Amino acid sequence: MKKSMILFVAFLAVLTSHGQLQLKAPGVNWDESYGFDQCNVFRVEAYAKNNELMRTIHFKTHYQSDGNNFVIKLVTETKGSGMETILDKKNEVAIQIFGSGGGVVPYYNAGAYKFPEEENLKKLEILPTSETKDILGYACKKYTYTYKKIFGEVWITDQITTTNDHGIFRAAKMAALHNTLSVGGFVMEMTTEDAKGGKTIMKTISLKNTETYIIDLKNVKMNTAINKVNYYTF
Numbered sequence: 001m002k003k004s005m006i007l008f009v010a011f012l013a014v015l016t017s018h019g020q021l022q023l024k025a026p027g028v029n030w031d032e033s034y035g036f037d038q039c040n041v042f043r044v045e046a047y048a049k050n051n052e053l054m055r056t057i058h059f060k061t062h063y064q065s066d067g068n069n070f071v072i073k074l075v076t077e078t079k080g081s082g083m084e085t086i087l088d089k090k091n092e093v094a095i096q097i098f099g100s101g102g103g104v105v106p107y108y109n110a111g112a113y114k115f116p117e118e119e120n121l122k123k124l125e126i127l128p129t130s131e132t133k134d135i136l137g138y139a140c141k142k143y144t145y146t147y148k149k150i151f152g153e154v155w156i157t158d159q160i161t162t163t164n165d166h167g168i169f170r171a172a173k174m175a176a177l178h179n180t181l182s183v184g185g186f187v188m189e190m191t192t193e194d195a196k197g198g199k200t201i202m203k204t205i206s207l208k209n210t211e212t213y214i215i216d217l218k219n220v221k222m223n224t225a226i227n228k229v230n231y232y233t234f
Contacts, residue, residue, distance in 0.1 A: 025224035028112050029091045032218045034069060036062035039213065041205040042168045049197025059171040062213040071215065072171050072234075080104035085234050086215060087113075087165070094234045095217070108217070111225030113234065116179065122232075124178035126154055135188040136207060143183060152192040156185035160207070172202045179232040 044057040063070035068089035076082055079102025086095040093112050100106040126143035133140055138157040145152060164170055164180075169187040181187070190202045 024222075025111075025226045028093055028110050028224045030086075030088055030093050030095055030110050030217060030222070031091070032216070034071065034086055034088070034215045034217070036064055036069070036071065036213045037210065038063050038065050039209045039211045040166055040171075040207050041209065042171045043203050043205050044168075044172050045201045045203070047199040047201070051199070059168075061166050061171050062211070063166050070166055071213070076101060078102075080106075082106070084215070087231075087234060095222075096234070097215075107223070108220050109223045109225060112228045113231045114228045115231045122177070122179045123182050124180075125182045128183070136204060138188065140188050141185075147178075149195045150192055152190065154181065154187055154191075155189040156181075156183060157188055158185045160186035162186060168202045168204050172200075174202070175232040176234075179230075 039060050039062045042059040042061070044059070045053060046055040046057075048054050058075040060073045060075055061070055062073065069087060071084055071086045074081075074083040080099045082097075082100035084097040084100065086097075088095065091112075092114070093110050096109045096111075098107040098109070124145055124147060126145045129142045129144060131142035133142070133155070135155060135157070138159045140155040140157045143154045143156060145154065164175070164187055167187050168190060169175060169181075172190070174190065188204045191199065193199045
């Protein structure tokens with residue numbers, strides 16, 4: 001019996017490796033396609049300690065004006081270096097698309113997520129200042145923070161009601177480290193600096209652009225993850 005089980009598992013592995021069988025994790029479901037009609041545009045600039053610009057990264061967040069789903073897209077012209085993450089609120093699943101662009105067949109992975117309880121949220125404590133400025137026509141207030149050996153500033157407006165899931169805070173992966181902020185409002189800009197002089201500036205370039213974006217998953221080879229992870233890690 002034991003030998004038969006070993007042979008069966010080996011057989012499954014061979015079939016999977018040849019694309020003839022696809023094992024799906026239980027409870028991981030997604031739609032065949034996702035459509036979005038609005039998008040926000042962001043830019044992240046990384047500087048060395050001498051204030052030399054080392055790298056610029058561009059993001060777009062596509063979302064639904066009449067729904068909850070959204071996708072964060074790394075915008076790049078390099079073949080096979082694109083990355084997208086769809087957050088499906090109905091199925092509570094994240095679909096990650098790695099290595100897209102330039103006609104390359106990307107790697108697809110779907111995994112269920114879970115929302116942390118309120119008491120388990122990781123909040124970044126930010127302190128208000130008296131400084132204000134307009135960003136893209138919205139009145140923003142400056143906040144500062146210190147986190148371990150990192151410090152910086154956050155510019156927040158209360159004139160935008162959309163979630164920070166659609167903003168630079170999520171696009172730049174800050175939510176993975178700090179699930180949320182101690183102050184409400186929409187993050188328009190954020191700066192982080194370290195003790196060695198390195199600095200990252202995250203900026204909102206444009207908001208509420210009308211742009212249709214469709215992701216078709218009907219015939220893709222989807223890998224699935226068994227374990228649920230924190231919603232904010234994506």
